[in-house]
Amino acid sequence: MLKKALIPIVVFVGVTTMAFYKLKSVEEIAAFPEVEKGFAAVVVLELFTSQGCSSCPPADVLLEQVKRQYPNQVYALSYHVDYWNYIGWEDPFSQPAFSRKQKEYNRKFNYTSNYTPQMVINGKEHFVGSNAKKLFSKIKTYKVQNPENHLELKELIKEGNTISFNYLLKGNQQGKSLRTTLVLDQRTTLVERGENRNRKLTNSNIVIAEKYIPVAISEGQGTIRIPAGIGKNERLHLIVVVENDDLDITAAAKLSI
Numbered sequence: 001m002l003k004k005a006l007i008p009i010v011v012f013v014g015v016t017t018m019a020f021y022k023l024k025s026v027e028e029i030a031a032f033p034e035v036e037k038g039f040a041a042v043v044v045l046e047l048f049t050s051q052g053c054s055s056c057p058p059a060d061v062l063l064e065q066v067k068r069q070y071p072n073q074v075y076a077l078s079y080h081v082d083y084w085n086y087i088g089w090e091d092p093f094s095q096p097a098f099s100r101k102q103k104e105y106n107r108k109f110n111y112t113s114n115y116t117p118q119m120v121i122n123g124k125e126h127f128v129g130s131n132a133k134k135l136f137s138k139i140k141t142y143k144v145q146n147p148e149n150h151l152e153l154k155e156l157i158k159e160g161n162t163i164s165f166n167y168l169l170k171g172n173q174q175g176k177s178l179r180t181t182l183v184l185d186q187r188t189t190l191v192e193r194g195e196n197r198n199r200k201l202t203n204s205n206i207v208i209a210e211k212y213i214p215v216a217i218s219e220g221q222g223t224i225r226i227p228a229g230i231g232k233n234e235r236l237h238l239i240v241v242v243e244n245d246d247l248d249i250t251a252a253a254k255l256s257i
Helices: 057-069 096-108 132-142
Strands: 002-005 010-013 043-049 074-080 113-116 118-121 127-128 147-161 162-171 177-191 199-214 219-225 236-245 249-256
Touching: 043 057, 043 096, 043 113, 043 132, 057 074, 057 132, 057 199, 074 096, 074 177, 074 236, 096 113, 096 147, 113 118, 118 132, 127 132, 147 236, 162 177, 162 236, 162 249, 177 219
Parallel strands: 043 074, 074 199, 147 249
Antiparallel strands: 002 010, 002 113, 043 118, 118 127, 147 162, 162 219, 177 199, 177 236, 236 249
């Protein structure tokens, strides 16, 4: 069931989910082809989800499926929103800032409210996050498009809870920012209350920290801190996307920590 947030009314809208959509051919899961001219294609997926939403687990599974099929070509981000926490389960990864981020997207899309699960691709369009057929179709479309920028990350250093890195940005820099995210590779949670009560939910590429860096020059350095509550043996990734003033994503890069 799709969940739409309206204030002060909560509306539940039924949708058909297809979390286990099968790709039709080997070619569709192969590495992205080289685009003839310009920078290599980039596909960034942002899933707005919640452990308190009964319609979200199929979308979470789908994001994990895509992450495994395109480990180097697709940049998957799972943003946990906080507006379903009141139902009875407080999502441990939820942040008010992520709900505000989703609202900014929906304002751009002229969509009246937030809903879960919502998938945003390259900051340019959205659809129901569990719609696998549409998701793979959109990946196929975007993987042959030339982005405006190319981003390289290098010299990553971890000192205590601080991650530092250097970056090189190619292409037009005007009006661009680096959205630096720290993501937790995977964690399974036993949900004790709410709509998913007594279910074990596995979430992937969970955004646990985010920081914006304005771009003034093509080369620079960025830092981000690992928040409390992350185990020393848990796998983390640094994913940085280039975003313009209209929230379009024009490049992305990632490094494992």
